[in-house]
Amino acid sequence: MAERVPGHSHHHGNVLRRLIDEGFPPAIHHFGLRETGGWDTAEAGTTVRSVGDLALPGWxxxxxxxxxxxxxxxxxxxxxxxxxxxxxxxxxxxxxxxxxxxxxxxxxxxxxxxxxxxxxxxxxxxxxxxxxxxxxxxxxxxxxxxxxxxxxxxxxxxxx
Structure with a gap:
């Protein structure tokens, strides 16, 4: 979800960011994240759930x-x-x-x-x-x- 991976605007680490920039898809839900490297997943309007969240009922x-x-x-x-x-x-x-x-x-x-x-x-x-x-x-x-x-x-x- 990174806006840019150092030196690259198109990289395997920012494909979803490029989709959001283009208006697709209407919603992105991340499940099972353990680290985001400081990336702006939540700020991009996506739903982020950690591995720990997946143990909660109703995830x-x-x-x-x-x-x-x-x-x-x-x-x-x-x-x-x-x-x-x-x-x-x-x-x-x-x-x-x-x-x-x-x-x-x-x-x-x-x-x-x-x-x-x-x-x-x-x-x-x-x-x-x-x-x-x-x-x-x-x-x-x-x-x-x-x-x-x-x-x-x-x-x-x-x-x-």
Whole structure:
């Protein structure tokens, strides 16, 4: 969410900031942040919830029944579980907890898509990181299909 990453106005650390500057999307909710590096996430009009906030009942109420695009930044996981990330930060979620959170999002919202960012397989020679990401995506998709019963992107249907 940084306005600028030193020396760069377009960088992987400020994609959401550029979207806000252009007027999309109407709302951004960050869940699971452990550090923002002093970035102006809240000042940009976004909702920010820390990893600790996700333990509180009702954390997902603000997105209930809303159309959401889920961007899974895998460094939310502890690097002991997923070492293959570009920006590892100790104290992250377990895979079990991430699956619970993704399941809640899949069940309580109207997902229009999902992506994965910050996976860096070259930092994990065991290949475990890729398997962890696949498991997390399967958790999300299993609940999505059980709850909604339709593909995420129905052919010919406008999503946004």
């Amino acid at each position: 997902s109420d603000e997105i209930r029944d809303k159309r959401v695009f889920v961007s899974l930044d895998v460094d939310v996981l502890d690097p002991a579980i997923l070492p293959g990330t570009g920006t590892p930060v100790v104290g992250g979620l377990s895979l079990q907890r991430l699956c619970q959170l993704l399941a809640e999002i899949a069940a309580k919202t109207v997902p229009v898509g999902i992506d994965v960012v910050e996976l860096c397989p070259m930092r994990d020679t065991t290949g475990a990181s890729e398997h962890v990401v696949i498991e997390a995506l399967l958790c999300f998709l299993a609940v999505y299909f059980r709850t909604h019963g339709t593909p995420i992107a129905p052919v010919g249907k406008k999503l946004i």
